[in-house]
Amino acid sequence: MESFEKPILRVENLRKQFGNGCDSCKDLKPNRLNKNYCPVCGTIYACQDISFEVFPGEILGVVGESGSGKSTMMKCLYFDQEVTRGRAYISSYKNGKENIFEESSQQKRYIRNNVLGKVYQNPLLGLKMDFSSIGNIAEKLIAAGNRKVNEMEERGKKLLEHVNISTLRMKEPPKNFSGGMQQRVQIAKALSNNPPILLLDEVTTGLDLSVQANVLDLIKKIQHELGISMVVVSHDLGVIRMLADRTIVMLNGSVIEKGLTDQILEDPQHEYTQQLVYSLL
Template sequence: MSLDLTPAALEREAPRLMRARPLLTMNNISRSFGDVRALRDVDATVYPGEVMGIVGESGSGKSTLLRMMNLEDTPDTGDYRLRLPDREDGNLFDLTRYQRRMLCARHIGIVYQNPHLGLLMRQSSSGNVAERLLIAGERSFDVLRARAREALDASEFPLERMDARPIELSGGMQQRVQLAKAIALEPALLLLDEPTTGLDVSVQALVLDTLKRLQRDRKITMVLVSHDLGVIRTMADRVMVMRHGQVVEQGLADQIFQDPQHPYTQQLVHAKL
């Protein structure tokens, strides 16, 4: 099948991508762990309102890149810029630990594959959401409660269980609590690190539906990391394919899935099909 990749077609297919200035820009990101080069001169651009999918095999560097986006790690080289209304342009890797924490609390949400990384398992679900608001400075109990309820509701979490501890919940419910926590402050950027891995297919579909609805209703910009091409295909507007710490191909999702150019991408797509 041949794709129409003329500028006019791209303009029709992804108008917001063509018109908007990037929300996130990463340039020349390299990171080594001893002799292992986890990332090699990676460039990434994410536009407002889009879902960027990152695929690749285990060890390809996709989660390392996501951790960089969440400012959990600093690369050996490279810079990272986020276009935010209340922030001057500058390399985010130059920020102090405190500045990074405050920026992430206000502007970046993350859902981890392992809920133990993202949740306080012995605090209530509403408390987990409230913690994010507390870090941002909210000090009214009633407001905390109301906003936690609202975020959990938006994540399609059953509100009658909002004070249950995550340790008492199923994997799918835990991911919804993580999602509620991530969107509580309406972040500019939502990072999703294999959010449906380990869930059974029906729960996976429900979580993806919730993500799609959130993306549609709130226009949240998302970066979705997954090794599952089906998930990426369902969710992503654009796809970045990584291997051995490098980006081997990136483009519109349809283009990547219907007409992969790089041999590794072809191998991935055909392996899935």
């Protein structure tokens, strides 16, 4: 049995900057930066040396306002963007000994297709809107090396049922579906290769409240049934309260507070987190 003391994902000093930096800003001293921006050379530090861990079967919440760096961090973790520097280790990949940011593009593709699943805020980024829904799932399976058509069809059906989409509609393209259904197809696709870690980026933003509730219930159900670890990014503390075991709070590209979700919501320490929590009450 896997030890719950050993993190499944460990991220250390993840930095993402846009610009080369200068002597004034490269050591990231807060008094040299205007929020996350260097007034001397114009470099933007979207992620300022972020570190965190995710444990097996845990949901880690990441909360912060727009521009806090949380989506950039998710893009770096899924290799949608290159990191400037930093390390990340996944326990089920090469025994957690290799920094995934330094792996070859071929290995990064392998990690994307087999070890991580991602659900994007905008379904257009995660789905091919003109493919059938089951075709979208097959695409991820093929990318991971599956060539057995019957097996893929069986897996696709099972996953669509799992996310409450009728098999009668599995040949329909996601462009025919509502926003909530598109998110559910994305979740099915992300789960197709049983990844140990799922990355969810603002998956309920823009959905009606009742649809949001359905998607959140589905995420809880999946986590409960599959014991999958998740990183859930949201600017909505209500979402984080419902889903996350532990939470990190981001502001201007930095982690300013971390802890058990209940603890952060009941006794926030940082002034910004206090404002966030009181705005929810």
